[in-house]
Amino acid sequence: MSKLLEGRVAIVTGAGRGIGRAHALELARHGAKVVVNDFGVSAAGEGTDESPAHEVVAxxxxxxxxxxxxxxDVADFAAAEAMIRQAIDTFGGLDILVNNAGFLRDRMLVNTAEDEWDAVIRVHLKGHFAPLRHAGAYWRAEAKEGRQRAARVINTSSGAGLQGSVGQATYSAAKAGIAGLTLVAAQEMGRYGVTVNAIAPVAKTRMTEGAFDTSAMALPEDNSPIVAWLASEEAGDVTGRVIEIDGSVITVENGWSHGPSRDAGARWEAEKVGSALRDILAEAPTPEPVYGA
Structure with a gap:
């Protein structure tokens, strides 16, 4: 196997099982030194057990x-900073951050409890922000000292966040937020030599099994070669993108963009909005259906 990532240092969050585990192993096969992060919680975010991470390291x-x-816990701001520091102190730097950690507490929106909402938003969205914020500060400092690194961030969004998913309002909101965070971080951090992209992986994991028929779904490791390439120095011209991976198919997602419009030339009158809005909706592409609709 080629050593696409020889000498590079990576952190993969949520790397004890499933897609994160596959990412960590794939990066290591290509020569990266890997910090295998895992808080060891269940698919619903309960309990702690570091043994899966130890098994991946082994x-x-x-x-x-x-x-x-x-x-x-990647959503703990101080713990996330210490994780970045561990990579630097152990391996002499940091080049790659793969934000993958998360769990599910699926409910129909009207049945979702406040603590369920808070927990899912925290682990996915804050759990992306905190490591990215501290890694970004490190890369900015390195650039200012004349040691700019070819740094790469790969975030994890989802089709649920891009097209929506019935019964997953909280998860969909978090994953949509991650897509937005990716766009902003790519613009802000590019000056420091950092690219920031997101993937929307499809895979049979403990998070998907039981929710619907997964018999035909791709395996977790089917996503990881794309992550390995995005983590490489070769990928320096790709940033601010969201890429869906479904087995052998990779798709660049087209997010919100300006579509058809009308200019009234003055403040709109409420009575005239309906006909104008219906006209431009008729000109706009039909939205992709929400998963489960």
């Missing part, structure tokens, strides 16, 4: 790679 070491365990 697999990486067995193939001749280098890896260490990190058990941080």
């Amino acid at each position: 697999e990486i070491e067995a193939m001749g790679g280098q890896a260490v365990v990190n058990g941080a």
Whole structure:
């Protein structure tokens, strides 16, 4: 196998199981040194168990790679900072951040409890922000000192966040927020040599099994080669993109963009809005259906 990531240092969050585990192993196969982060919670975010992360580290070491365990709660601001520092202190720097950690508490919107909303938004959205914020500060400092790194961030959105998903209002909101965060971070951090992209992976994992028929779904490891390439120095011209991965198919997602419009030339009168809005809606593309609709 090529050493696409030889000498590069990566953090993968939520890397004890599923897609995160596959990412960590794939990055290591390509030569990256990996901080394997996993808080060890269940698919619903309950309990803690670091053993899955230790098992992934053991697999990486067995193939001749280098890896260490990190058990941080990625949505804990101070713990996320310590995780970034662990990578730098252990391996001499940081080049790649793969934000993947998350869990589900699916409910129809009218049945969603406040604590369920808060927990899911926290782990997905704040759990992306906190590591990205501290990694970005490190990369900015490196650039200012004349040591600009070819840094790469790969966030994890979802089709649920891009097209919506019935019964997953909280998860969809968090994943849509991650897509928006990706766009802003790509613009703000590009000056420091950082690219920021997101993937929308499709895979049979413990988060999808039981929710619907997963018999024909791709495997977690089917997503990871795309992540490995996005993490490479070769990918320096790709940033601010959201890429869906569904087995052998990769698709660049087209997000919100300005569509048909009408200019009234003055403040709109409410009575005239309906006909004008219906005209431009008729000219606009039909939205893709919400998953589960």
